[in-house]
Ligand SMILES: Nc1ncnc2c1ncn2[C@@H]1O[C@H](COP(=O)(O)OP(=O)(O)OP(=O)(O)O)[C@@H](O)[C@H]1O
């Protein structure tokens with residue numbers, strides 16, 4: 262439309278530019294397509310396929326000129342009807358939600374004061390948040406066993422001080438499970454919150470104060486709403502992986518802490534029921550995709566707002 | 572307490588008394604023992620170069636900075652240590668600081684809600700503010716959906732909504748472009764006077780201070796150099812800094828040769844200067860003489876004594892030079908005249924006639940002269 266002249270770029274450069282841009286955008290899509298969507302479709306297919314015990318039947322078979330449609334929804338029906346599966350899903354969502362909330366309550370003040378600390382300190386504080394990533398998650402989760410076990414460090418100290426007469430059972434309870442998950446996922450809450458809070462314009466808080474808002478009111482009316490994007494991002498980053506978490510429930514959880522990740526493992530490797538395991542996985546992915554969609558909506562809204570402000 | 576009552580009584584029109592207010596950052600005093608009485612209903616402008624402490628002084632009035640020493644007394648009440656959220660003072664921030672997540676209406680209502688005002692009264696007050704600032708059509712928009720000028724009006728409405736006893740404006744028009752700024756200056760003054768609120772504003776734009784303020788304080792290094800009505804500051808600056816800061820000025824350095832009660836004479840390398848009023852000084856003292864560019868006449872021939880009767884004696888208040896620069900600026904033209912001593916004289920003459928046959932041009936030799944009453948003698 263506009264007759265403004267384009268900057269003069271050699272044809273070679275332009276080709277490379279367009280090609281380069283497409284590649285950069287394209288690679289992740291190809292990655293997602295090959296390593297997420299295709300496997301997911303395969304898993305979905307397995308979950309609804311008839312099996313003769315060894316092989317899965319093709320979905321469509323043509324014999325004698327008639328098309329047969331070999332689909333069974335039985336696994337899903339079973340999932341919905343078996344109270345244990347339903348309970349496990351609900352309990353996974355419950356533990357993920359509890360973990361997210363605790364991470365938020367610990368992480369928000371942490372991120373807040375980190376963002377308010379003198380600018381010279383911030384890199385060091387950030388470093389400390391990320392420091393745990395330098396060792397393996399497995400190792401760190403295992404270390405909690407040493408702390409929480411009946412003959413672990415904490416019980417030893419409590420017994421030694423005479424505060425308790427016999428060890429408190431902490432290992433393999435929902436307590437140890439949640440502690441482990443909060444511990445492992447806290448940085449994923451703190452980092453997006455920090456990134457958000459550090460951008461908050463101090464003058465907005467001054468303006469609120471000038472208009473009669475006490476510090477706590479200013480916090481609720483200004484800081485919290487403006488850090489909504491950070492809260493949502495941090496919560497999603499904690500909640501989503503927590504729902505399907507396997508390692509931490511396996512190491513720290515107990516018989517009563519039902520988590521879908523462990524059920525999935527059992528179906529695949531103990532029961533060898535691939536179709537059932539696939540059905541469990543598909544439902545789990547759907548459970549996760551819903552919050553992800555909400556997250557995405559926030560992000561686009563936020564991007565639109567940023568754009569409007571610029 | 573007794574002290575506060577006393578200061579409240581003195582000067583019945585004073586609303587705000589600032590007494591020896593000082594703010595130090597480390598060893599440096601950003602505001603250095605400033606004392607002033609702000610009168611009820613006036614617009615008081617703090618004017619000065621960048622870093623002179625204007626914002627710091629204003630922020631102490633708002634309560635965002637704690638003074639190192641001194642007192643702020645508002646209508647007899649000492650508010651020096653009162654937190655900002657309790658002060659009956661509102662501020663319009665430099666880049667507005669509108670709440671980005673709230674609509675125009677919610678922004679304006681924010682302060683009223685904090686006071687726990689019933690919601691029907693809030694609505695009425697917000698509507699009145701929207702009317703006052705002509706923002707009715709934008710009530711439901713978020714700040715980022717508004718132009719700079721509209722945002723400025725929202726900020727004003729928000730700061731006026733609570734009927735503050737004192738309104739603080741920090742560079743109120745700094746974010747607007749020049750054309751919009753001139754128009755908004757008048758608009759802003761009209762709104763402020765309609766509401767009748769006392770104002771302290773900060774600006775580094777001297778024209779803005781002149782247009783809007785009833786009184787101007789020129790600041791330098793945390794101190795008030797001179798306080799007065801814009802005209803007073805412009806016509807009778809007391810120091811070289813003020814003369815130079817406010818508008819354009821030609822400064823002649825010289826020494827006092829005749830010091831009579833009703834006139835003085837000064838010798839400068841550029842020529843002899845006659846001043847038709849007395850000054851406090853002693854003979855032989857070094858002084859500077861300030862003449863505004865628009866007070867100087869330019870012509871091709873030496874002025875006759877009749878033309879310049881007030882110069883009293885021939886050879887006074889008249890210098891010769893060569894035009895080195897002519898800038899036609901529409902309603903007036905500025906000339907740079909190079910004198911024999913090497914000094915460049917700035918002259919500004921209005922263009923009354925459409926076709927001036929006698930128009931001066933580059934490299935013309937001209938005589939520049941001025942009236943003895945248009946001169947200000949500066950002793951510091
Ligand atoms: N928080 C602070 N810490 C240290 N020094 C400060 C602080 N705030 C201001 N200053 C110093 O105090 C002096 C006055 O600053 P102030 O912001 O009041 O200037 P200003 O007149 O408003 O300037 P401008 O026109 O650039 O806004 C400056 O030298 C500044 O460096």
Ligand SMILES: [Mg+2]
Pocket residue numbers: 625626627
């Ligand atoms: Mg400033």
